[in-house]
Amino acid sequence: MVKEKDNKKEQEIISAPPTGMQVVWREFIKDRVAMFSLIIMVLAISGVFIASLFFDPAEVMKVSLRSKYAPPSSLHWLGADIGGSDVFGQLIIGAKNSLLIAIAITLITGTVGIFIGLACGYFGGWIDNMFMRIIDFFITLPSLMIIIVFITIVPKYTVFTFILIVSLFGWTSIARLVRSKALSESRRDYVNASKTLGTNDFVIIFKEVMPNISSILIVEATLSFAGNIGIETGLTFLGFGLPPSTPSLGTLVAYANNPLVMSTYWWVWLPAALFILILMLSINYVGQALRRAADAKQRLG
Amino acid sequence: MSFMQIKDLKVHYPIRGGFFNTVVDNVYAVDGISMEFEKGKAYGLVGESGCGKSTTGKSIIGLEKISAGSIIYEGENVTNKRRDRASAYNRDIQMIFQDSHSSLNPRKRVQDILAEPIRNFLKLTPQEESRRINELLAIVGMPEDARLKYPHEFSGGQKQRLGIARAIATNPKLIIADEPVSALDLSVQAQVLNFMKDIQDEYGLSYLFISHDLGVVKHMCDYISIMYKGRFVESGTKKDIYDNPQHIYTKRLLSAIPDVTPNGREDRKLERIEVERNYQAEHKQYFDENGRVYDLSPISDTHFVAATSSALKGGN
Numbered sequence: 001m002v003k004e005k006d007n008k009k010e011q012e013i014i015s016a017p018p019t020g021m022q023v024v025w026r027e028f029i030k031d032r033v034a035m036f037s038l039i040i041m042v043l044a045i046s047g048v049f050i051a052s053l054f055f056d057p058a059e060v061m062k063v064s065l066r067s068k069y070a071p072p073s074s075l076h077w078l079g080a081d082i083g084g085s086d087v088f089g090q091l092i093i094g095a096k097n098s099l100l101i102a103i104a105i106t107l108i109t110g111t112v113g114i115f116i117g118l119a120c121g122y123f124g125g126w127i128d129n130m131f132m133r134i135i136d137f138f139i140t141l142p143s144l145m146i147i148i149v150f151i152t153i154v155p156k157y158t159v160f161t162f163i164l165i166v167s168l169f170g171w172t173s174i175a176r177l178v179r180s181k182a183l184s185e186s187r188r189d190y191v192n193a194s195k196t197l198g199t200n201d202f203v204i205i206f207k208e209v210m211p212n213i214s215s216i217l218i219v220e221a222t223l224s225f226a227g228n229i230g231i232e233t234g235l236t237f238l239g240f241g242l243p244p245s246t247p248s249l250g251t252l253v254a255y256a257n258n259p260l261v262m263s264t265y266w267w268v269w270l271p272a273a274l275f276i277l278i279l280m281l282s283i284n285y286v287g288q289a290l291r292r293a294a295d296a297k298q299r300l301g
Numbered sequence: 302m303s304f305m306q307i308k309d310l311k312v313h314y315p316i317r318g319g320f321f322n323t324v325v326d327n328v329y330a331v332d333g334i335s336m337e338f339e340k341g342k343a344y345g346l347v348g349e350s351g352c353g354k355s356t357t358g359k360s361i362i363g364l365e366k367i368s369a370g371s372i373i374y375e376g377e378n379v380t381n382k383r384r385d386r387a388s389a390y391n392r393d394i395q396m397i398f399q400d401s402h403s404s405l406n407p408r409k410r411v412q413d414i415l416a417e418p419i420r421n422f423l424k425l426t427p428q429e430e431s432r433r434i435n436e437l438l439a440i441v442g443m444p445e446d447a448r449l450k451y452p453h454e455f456s457g458g459q460k461q462r463l464g465i466a467r468a469i470a471t472n473p474k475l476i477i478a479d480e481p482v483s484a485l486d487l488s489v490q491a492q493v494l495n496f497m498k499d500i501q502d503e504y505g506l507s508y509l510f511i512s513h514d515l516g517v518v519k520h521m522c523d524y525i526s527i528m529y530k531g532r533f534v535e536s537g538t539k540k541d542i543y544d545n546p547q548h549i550y551t552k553r554l555l556s557a558i559p560d561v562t563p564n565g566r567e568d569r570k571l572e573r574i575e576v577e578r579n580y581q582a583e584h585k586q587y588f589d590e591n592g593r594v595y596d597l598s599p600i601s602d603t604h605f606v607a608a609t610s611s612a613l614k615g616g617n
Contacts, residue, residue, distance in 0.1 A: 189404035196362050196396045197467070198387045198421035211408040 034289035037282035060089035113174025121182025143169035215294035345522030458489035537604035
């Protein structure tokens with residue numbers, strides 16, 4: 001992601017840094033779908049976080065039997081569920097919860113994965129061997145089963161424990177990817193040069209190697225973020241995610257388990273399902289555009 | 302008086318195999334070489350690809366683990382020692398890499414690249430550091446506005462000069478130059494080599510010049526060692542090697558230098574054929590039954606050849 005600066009304006013600057021921001025921007029301008037997805041994604045995420053400030057979870061979740069399965073109206077924009085709680089409010093608060101969980105999982109798995117992957121790739125030898133065998137072990141485990149079993153046997157699980165248990169299985173793929181990149185990057189001469197110039201390993205890993213694989217890290221984080229939203233909603237839909245008292249996108253979609261709700265009261269589950277669909281699609285398109293921008297061979301712009 | 306001695310240096314890579322992944326054999330990348338370095342002299346290391354030249358350089362600077370032998374630096378044994386990265390040895394021995402492009406971090410500006418050794422080895426204030434960077438750029442003949450640029454904005458020769466600037470930043474005593482010009486075209490080669498010679502005279506540097514280009518080594522070095530399969534076959538002053546080669550491998554190598562004058566082309570061809578015939582015939586006297594090179598034995602004060610005594614008497 002370098003050497004791109006035929007823009008007249010850029011040349012006036014003495015030295016444009018090859019951060020690749022221009023490259024990414026060009027990629028989005030060239031690809032309409034990605035641009036559109038980026039706008040949707042930013043609007044959806046910021047909209048959810050801003051709108052959630054105006055809703056009080058306790059107020060939204062209050063049971064009012066009079067408005068049971070109320071259809072969309074001026075009072076309940078998207079109708080109400082079986083308990084008479086406002087679906088629109090649940091959607092906003094649920095989306096915020098789901099997004100926060102996905103962000104937390106992405107951050108935890110990303111940090112752990114990058115740290116271990118960099119250490120494996122840079123040092124090699126027995127450190128690499130040890131962690132790779134641990135990762136092999138984790139990958140052979142049926143993670144979904146174990147998460148379900150864990151949630152069933154832990155008497156009182158919270159959002160926090162949920163994040164931790166999902167993160168436990170999520171870091172391996174990032175660690176493997178980062179390791180493979182760090183492995184090839186660490187054998188390059190500038191790393192050797194840094195060693196002979198007296199820089200210590202820690203600084204070399206984080207100041208020399210990591211910036212050179214940062215593009216792939218951003219891409220991977222974006223794509224795994226979309227995946228993590230899916231994991232949370234999927235588990236909640238199956239009834240093994242968050243407790244029903246905590247609204248999330250998954251709990252709303254889970255109403256569709258009931259055939260009557262599914263066929264008659266579409267306003268309860270359809271908005272959440274559409275929101276998940278649109279959000280995941282747009283994040284995926286954005287991630288793919290970033291991935292193309294990170295690889296000169298696939299670039300459109 | 303030499304400031305650094307290398308004694309019987311060996312770098313072996315184990316080949317693992319079998320059911321228990323045990324060491325079944327070794328690759329003898331460097332197999333018992335000895336050198337001495339004096340201040341202000343250039344030492345050439347010549348040999349074909351894969352003979353262990355680069356491994357020698359890398360093991361001296363500490364990028365490869367030394368299997369046996371020792372490196373004595375100013376009376377102190379520094380072999381494989383777990384030393385501080387910012388130790389005096391690391392400061393005084395620096396390296397110039399073959400591929401100047403990959404030896405500069407693409408994400409760092411020139412001033413940060415040049416500042417790396419200064420920050421690690423010398424305790425300078427930011428103003429002094431900045432002045433030193435300008436000084437270094439002036440030494441390698443680059444303008445000061447290069448400071449804010451990134452490596453990809455420079456040509457190959459300029460990048461190699463940046464590599465040299467970084468290597469001399471800490472006023473080292475020995476610079477290991479691992480094929481520093483083999484990736485450059487001829488006009489730039491001359492420019493970089495002359496420049497390396499200039500700074501050698503000015504700062505009293507010693508070079509360990511690793512190359513497969515005999516012309517370059519002749520231009521640069523005072524002492525030359527010819528390497529083959531991890532061992533020295535012949536070692537001596539420039540004059541000893543070029544005017545009086547003793548080992549058949551050296552003769553073969555020297556006869557392979559192309560000459561551009563068309564006159565005497567036939568004679569040179571005959572000479573090459575003669576050298577090759579000699580090589581086949583006398584092979585036994587210079588290599589033992591496993592193809593290993595014999596130990597070096599002196600034939601003059603400076604000139605050492607690896608051969609049986611019978612070969613040396615009969616040869617010339």
